[in-house]
Amino acid sequence: MVAWRRLARIVLLGVALLVLFPLPRLYAQPRVGGELVLVSGQEPDTLDAQKTSAAVTGTLMRYLGDTLVTKDLKGNYTAGLAKSWSVSRDGLTWTFQLKDNVKFHDGTRFNAQAVKVSIERAVAPETKSPIAGALFGPVASVQVTGELAVVLKLKEPFSPFLDNLTDPRAMIVSPQAVQQLGDRFGRSPVGTGPFKFQEWRSADRIIFARNPDYQWGPSYVHAGPPYAERLVLRIVPEDASQVAAFERGELSILTAPPTDVKRLQATGKYQLSTFLRKGVGLFLEFNVTREPFSDLRVRRALNYAIEKKSVLAIALEGLGEEAYGPLPPSIWGYWDGITSYAPGYDPAQAKKLLAEAGWRPGEGGVLQKDGKPFAFTIFIAPIDTWRRSAQIVQAQLRAYGIQMDIQTFEFGTLLAKFRAGEQQGGFMGYTYTSPDIVQLWFHSSNIGTGLAFSHYKDPALDKMIEASRTEVDQQKRLAIYRDIQKYIVDKALWVPLWTNTNYVFIQPSVQGAKLHPDGFVVVNDASLR
């Protein structure tokens, strides 16, 4: 009797201990629940992937939507909503087999018809799509060849097409929601992604909820719905407030401004991932249609005159790399010979070229030509790192007797002025996932409409860029991109300055968040402690 009681007591104690101290870690499944909080300084213009021109919307669409093809954590193409695809030999016919049992957030079925409607909406002129339309631009027609089979016909071979399909703005949207919601779709979007739209409180936050039906994720995340119950984007305009809010635990993930990186790192509290920005962070772009930069020698001279190391050290606190060409090392197609091919810091060479161009020191050491001093104005945007970089370049050029004035414009105005060609020169930076960006920056068809802000017209360059887009052989494409990079450096359309490294800090309470090489945080596997 006593023995029974003792045994019962031991068993009870054991149960109690197990309840009080559950076996941790060993059997721990990632917990479902909690809230992952991201932050942005900018509010999205719309959450309609096909109508947006804002970068932050692109990032959010990674969570709300799926694309036909996606890239894994090594940057290799992998199945998205299409489980397989093939391309005809001429590069014109793309055939996709779609995944089965995929549902949109509104409950409707994802199928070939949805792909057709979605792509046709993106390219329709009345959608006025700034980005998605261009991503699907080469598509001539979409044919539904079965419930889960779709064929895209292209107008011409287009080698960046596969990469375009992985862009978050190429996500497939719900045809029913688009039709029913009309203009309101942008405030209540419907996709197939791991999170679905819940609420948008203007200027405050956007809330996505876990999609419990999500079973069709890409191979590099676990099968099944994400662990976090909600994904929230807080809109906090001030950098300093973002950092403070992160330190207080109000935010889960933060891309820190350069000024705070070392301090946050020194606390040792946070998980840190870094990646080199996909794109050249800052370059001085010349307008070749205006004095004094219509002269190639002057443009080349400035490439020799500016010392990038101190610009990087002071403006970015050294958190990045010096830039030499139109592509950064983080984009496929980058030619690593560019660092030695492009002009480096060489004051003697700079002075020699300036003298050849007729600029000679006059009164007070100021460079003169035909009685006019060497003075020009660059236009920049009110971005802290840009402003600091401009001041350093200004000081460096002053030593050569060149007077550079800096004028700041709000970003939208700046773009408009650049397109109109009102600037002598200006600062710019970009983020992109493929080398096809050179088409936007340098093809003469983009003068006045796209991003060809150097207003440089050159049939030879245009031809090279066109070849880079139609060439299907990847090795040959690499060679074309190498030649393009050399050619642009030869013509000295830019002074590339730096490409910044992004420092992404993650709270210790967040487990399993991964950084994607395309520069966003994969949260499917992220759970909160």
Added chain:
Amino acid sequence: MQAYLARRFVLLVPTVFGVTLAAFLMLHLTPGDPVAIMLGEFASKTDVTRLRRDLGLDQPLVMQYVRFVERAARGDLGTSIRSRRAVTAEISDRFPSTIGLTLAAMLLAISVGVPIGVIAATTKHVAVDSAAMAFALLGLSMPTFWSGLLLILFFSLKLGWLPITESEGIRALILPAVALAAPAAAVLARITRSSVLEVLRQEYIRTARSKGLVERLVIYRHAVRNALIPVLTIVGLQFGGLLAGAVIVESVFARPGLGRLAVSAILARDFPMVQGVVLVVAVMYVFVNLSVDLMYGFLDPRIRYQ
């Protein structure tokens, strides 16, 4: 009184019309074609023509204005170009946050600034007076942006007491209200001090004292009450300052208010939205000044409304 009220309300009509005219003309005073600016560089000719027709810009200016006022009177301020939502819906989303912040800051500024001013004016100790005025100078000189960040560093990060970027509830209101109130409180303290000093030199104060009234009653019943009239004027004017300051405070504390709405609308060239915010804020300001005028009578019964 009622006749006065009625007349003041009638007088509001031209004022509000003036405000609508100013808000309306903003669109036309901007250099360049507003439609081209709104649609950006990629716009096609048909889009430009269509938007011009939608906005009624193809009609004579007077007709456009009449249409604008007519629609505004019906509570229709157009559709935001950026968010494609009704301007009134966007504004009413943001209105409570800004009003809450402004009122809290106003209350705080009055309840801190006025007593400091009274104490500084009536104290016999030079040190107290100097300290009060130094405090006021500090409050006035600190830019809101900077004081806001300092408050965050100390109360949110060091002490962990208050949230930084939350936007709902009283706790979230404290730090932004303090940051916004500081300059206003400083101004009120200085005005109150000089106004009380002015009144203390009046004959009726001497009378009150000589009839043997205790000093406390002299100060509070006779001096302060009379001294508050110029203070009230300043309170009305400060209201406008607080609305302007809200732009910065809302950015620092990430509050979804009218100030940020206005700034983002200006940056995005969202003209209907800018017009709407200007209109609402201006009308608000007009009404605040009206209520200040009406309050004079409560403080000083000699003021007759005729």
